[in-house]
Amino acid sequence: MEITTSAGVVQARQLVRTLAQNLRLSLVEQTKLITAASELARNTLIYGGGGTMTGTVIEEWGRRGIRLVFADQGPGIADVELALTDGWTSGNGMGLGLSGSRRLVDDFVLDSAPGRGTTVTITKWAR
Secondary structure, eight states: OEEOSHHHHHHHHHHHHHHHHHTTOOHHHHHHHHHHHHHHHHHHHHTTSSEEEEEEEEEETTEEEEEEEEEEOSSOOSOHHHHTSTTOOSSSSOSOHHHHHHHHSSEEEEEEETTTEEEEEEEEEOO
């Protein structure tokens, strides 16, 4: 799905909620995933200039989960480790979006470089 406006962020959050409910994640796990997705969708819009989110129910090694991929063609992140540090921000936020999202999910992969855009892949496994 496209994330090119604030409405796209809301739609992304709604899609993630539906996927989480369909997978029967607990309310706590749903909240964690939706919060992470909301932060990453907002980052895609604000820092990446818009992009996409894909959401998939996956099954690997006998377990089921939800994998979300946020991608943009924005300026990219020069120092990924610094960007994942609590409190660091390139904008006006609190600097908890990326690092906070990473703590809320089971798997978190950030791929970015200047001039190449950013892709963040997160996975939440059903318990």
